[in-house]
Amino acid sequence: MDPKSLRYAKTHEWAKLEGDICTVGITQFAVDQLTDVVYIELPEVGDHTFAGESFGEIESVKAVSDLYAPVNGEVAEVNEKLLDDPARIAKDPYVKGWLVKIKIEPGTTLDHLQSLAQYEKQIASEGH
Amino acid sequence: MPNRTPLYDWHVTHGARMVDFAGWDMPVQYTSIVAEHQAVRTAVGLFDISHMGRFWFAGSRGIELVQNLFTNNAVTLKPGQIRYGLVCNDQGGILDDVLVYGWPDGREMVVNASNREKILSWIAQHQGSGPAAVQDRTRETCMIAIQGPKAVELCRGITPAAVDSLPYYYGTRTTYRDQPSIVSRTGYTGEDGFELIVPAEQGRQAWEELLQRGAEPCGLGARDTLRLEAAMPLYGHELSEETDPFQAGLGWAVKLDKGNFVGRTALVQKAKDKSRPQRAGLELEGKRIAREGAAVTREGRPIGRVTSGTFSPTLAKTIAMAYLEPAYLAPGTVCDVDVRGKAVPSRVVPMPFYKRTP
Numbered sequence: 001m002d003p004k005s006l007r008y009a010k011t012h013e014w015a016k017l018e019g020d021i022c023t024v025g026i027t028q029f030a031v032d033q034l035t036d037v038v039y040i041e042l043p044e045v046g047d048h049t050f051a052g053e054s055f056g057e058i059e060s061v062k063a064v065s066d067l068y069a070p071v072n073g074e075v076a077e078v079n080e081k082l083l084d085d086p087a088r089i090a091k092d093p094y095v096k097g098w099l100v101k102i103k104i105e106p107g108t109t110l111d112h113l114q115s116l117a118q119y120e121k122q123i124a125s126e127g128h
Numbered sequence: 129m130p131n132r133t134p135l136y137d138w139h140v141t142h143g144a145r146m147v148d149f150a151g152w153d154m155p156v157q158y159t160s161i162v163a164e165h166q167a168v169r170t171a172v173g174l175f176d177i178s179h180m181g182r183f184w185f186a187g188s189r190g191i192e193l194v195q196n197l198f199t200n201n202a203v204t205l206k207p208g209q210i211r212y213g214l215v216c217n218d219q220g221g222i223l224d225d226v227l228v229y230g231w232p233d234g235r236e237m238v239v240n241a242s243n244r245e246k247i248l249s250w251i252a253q254h255q256g257s258g259p260a261a262v263q264d265r266t267r268e269t270c271m272i273a274i275q276g277p278k279a280v281e282l283c284r285g286i287t288p289a290a291v292d293s294l295p296y297y298y299g300t301r302t303t304y305r306d307q308p309s310i311v312s313r314t315g316y317t318g319e320d321g322f323e324l325i326v327p328a329e330q331g332r333q334a335w336e337e338l339l340q341r342g343a344e345p346c347g348l349g350a351r352d353t354l355r356l357e358a359a360m361p362l363y364g365h366e367l368s369e370e371t372d373p374f375q376a377g378l379g380w381a382v383k384l385d386k387g388n389f390v391g392r393t394a395l396v397q398k399a400k401d402k403s404r405p406q407r408a409g410l411e412l413e414g415k416r417i418a419r420e421g422a423a424v425t426r427e428g429r430p431i432g433r434v435t436s437g438t439f440s441p442t443l444a445k446t447i448a449m450a451y452l453e454p455a456y457l458a459p460g461t462v463c464d465v466d467v468r469g470k471a472v473p474s475r476v477v478p479m480p481f482y483k484r485t486p
Contacts, residue, residue, distance in 0.1 A: 035160040038439040038446075039415035057468075059417060061161045061439055062349060064468070086415070 001094045007070070007110040008119035014094065015070040017110050022071050022102045026058070029123045031093045036061040040086040042100060047075045049102050051112075056099070058086075070113055073102035133178035134270040134331035144347060150242035152179035155347040162441045164350035168317050169442055172276035173346035174338055177323070178331065180271060181244035183251070184263040186234040193261050194235045196389050197254060198228055199373060199382040205230025208298045210312055213381040214373050215239075215247060220394030221369040222376070223250060225361065227314060229299050236310070238271075240363045254390065270331025274338060275321035275354075277484070282341050283322050286334075287311055291322060304334055316351065318358025319484055353438050356447065359409060359479035365420055365435040366407055366449055372398040375451065377407045377479075405432055405451035409479040412446040415439060416467045423466040424450050424474070431456050434465060440481060447481050448474075 006014040012030035016023045031037075039059040049055050049069035056067040079098050082088055089097040114122065130153040139146065144155035155176065157164060167173045185194050194202040200213030209230045215223045224243040229236035239247045248264060255261040274283055283291045289302035289311050299312030304326045315321040326334050339345065352362070361367050366376055372395065373382050382395055412418055418437035423430050437448035448465065456463065459478045464471035 035157065036162045036439075038417065041416075059415070061353060061417070062156070064417070 003094065004116045006094070006116065007113035008116065008122075009068060009070050009113055010122060011066075011068045013068055013070055015110050015113055017104070017108075020104050020106070021076060022073065022104050022108070022110070023098050024070060024100050024102065025093055025098045026067070026089070027119070028093055031090050031097075034058065034060040034062075034065070035090075037086045037089055039064075040082050040089065040099070042067075042078045042083065043075050045075050045078060049073050049075060049100075058089075067099065069102065070110065071102060071104050071108050073104040073108065075100055076103040077101040131179070133176055134328045135176045135178065135335050138332060138335060139176065139345075142345065144345075147348070149348060150179065150240070150244075152241055154179060155345075157347040157349045158345050161347070161349035161353060164344060164346040165353045165441045167344035168276045168319055168346060168350065168354055170277070172274060172278040172282050172321075172343045173317075173350065174335065174343040175273040175275065175346050175351055176335070177271045177273050178266075178269070178328075179241040180266075181237075181239040181241065181247065182265045182269055182271065182325065183237040183239065183248070184234060184265050185237065185261060186263070189258075190234045190261055193251065193255055194228055194237060195387070197251065198226070198237075199389065199391070199395070200228070201383045201386045202228045202230070202235055203386070205235075207232055208300050210297045210299055210314055211381075212297075214367075214378065215250065216373070216391030216395065217369060218391055218394060220372045220391050220398045222363075222367045222371055222373060223247065223369060225363055225367055225378075229310070229312065231301070242364060268328055269325050270328050270334065272324045272326075272331070272335060272338065273315055273317075273321065274324065274343060275315045275317040275319045276343075277320060278342070279319070279321040282338065282343055283311070283324075286337065286341075287324075294322075304330060316358075316360055317354040318360070318480065318482055319354075352436075353441060356436055356438050356449070357440050357442055357480070357482035359449065359481055361407070361449075362436060371451075372404075374398050374401075375404050375406050402454060405453055406457055407435075407479075408432075408450055408452045408457050409477045409481060410434070410437075410448045410450055410463070410465065410474045411477045411481075412437075412448065412465055412467075412472050412474040414472060415446060416470075416472060417446055418448040418465045418467055418472065418474075422448075424452060424463050425466060425471065426456060426461075426463045431463060442482050445481075447477075449479070452476070
């Protein structure tokens with residue numbers, strides 16, 4: 001998994017487009033901020049997603065955060081393994097820790113999201 | 129700018145995530161809250177609690193003043209004995225929950241950081257004429273909690289005091305590297321352990337020595353999950369000026385027959401009133417955490433409100449404390465907790481949620 005090949009939302013989701021499927025997860029930075037993940041709520045297969053709107057939640061001991069969809073589309077697959085063991089996301093947020101796969105509408109791109117360089121700049125300024 | 133404890137630099141250099149807590153810059157976690165929590169339950173963890181207020185009341189005037197403001201008995205303490213109790217207002221509402229240490233020459237009081245100024249002001253209002261009856265020693269001292277099954281082993285020899293034989297809820301005046309120090313067998317985690325008070329200038333040295341001996345640094349995040357498992361109340365959550373000690377299940381810390389004290393008249397009435405909501409323990413289904421303020425319902429009808437909630441690392445269950453109407457306090461009572469709009473099935477369970485093996 002090459003982080004440079006991914007696109008990044010300001011809300012710390014990453015997205016990868018392959019054909020008409022967009023895979024979505026959260027970044028290492030997000031995982032590091034959360035620590036202690038106890039619960040993840042994901043949509044059902046067939047649910048619609050709307051760019052910039054919440055499609056689920058991730059809860060840690062400290063707080064709960066929304067997960068934001070980077071694109072419009074329909075949920076094609078959900079990472080069931082994460083629902084049983086949410087702490088897994090910390091081990092491998094970019095490969096095994098993927099959250100959902102969204103079937104995109106034709107013509108959808110990830111151009112509105114940030115490159116790795118832009119995202120790294122964002123988190124550097126955010127600090128801890 | 130927030131206050132800083134003598135250990136602030138250490139926390140920051142060692143990667144602690146800092147937060148403003150009651151006007152103090154405090155470490156929430158160094159690594160993971162769950163890992164720090166487990167360290168306390170299985171080995172030994174260290175907490176910087178220097179932000180808590182430490183007050184000294186000298187002489188018989190001081191003892192009398194504490195007796196007048198404290199719900200428990202501050203006069204009958206044996207040397208080194210420590211009692212937990214409340215400071216209540218005239219209506220019987222809780223201003224703070226505190227520890228009072230008994231010494232031959234006066235009384236020490238440890239208060240919550242969030243209530244330090246409020247309690248100092250309360251003391252000033254009640255001390256009568258004459259010089260200040262209380263000395264605020266907070267900034268001159270550093271306070272460290274050492275908690276866990278290995279605490280005794282870890283603390284052996286750190287001061288001349290014999291920690292093995294120090295009874296629970298007793299303290300001793302001793303020295304740390306030739307400077308006056310107090311060690312007490314007290315804590316806020318439900319484990320065995322000690323709280324050490326040293327002069328501020330020695331705080332860092334004591335902290336580093338304890339770490340070298342094998343303790344894990346732990347932050348406020350783990351402090352909260354630990355005390356919740358032990359069903360210990362937290363001011364601002366289970367305790368407030370709108371709550372009385374009896375509702376909170378702390379009637380044992382109120383000695384109505386010790387003589388008069390501020391709030392006694394109101395507390396006599398509160399002790400008899402069984403109609404108000406009482407503190408109860410809840411276990412929720414699933415992993416979604418009930419946070420402070422969440423409504424507790426039964427068949428759609430509100431019956432109470434959550435005051436603290438978390439995922440219990442030791443029990444691997446979601447737990448909460450709530451105030452519930454008296455009809456629903458029996459363990460086993462089924463109810464729902466509204467977690468962000470969804471009803472989570474729950475039931476009342478006995479407290480504490482966790483008890484250490486003796």
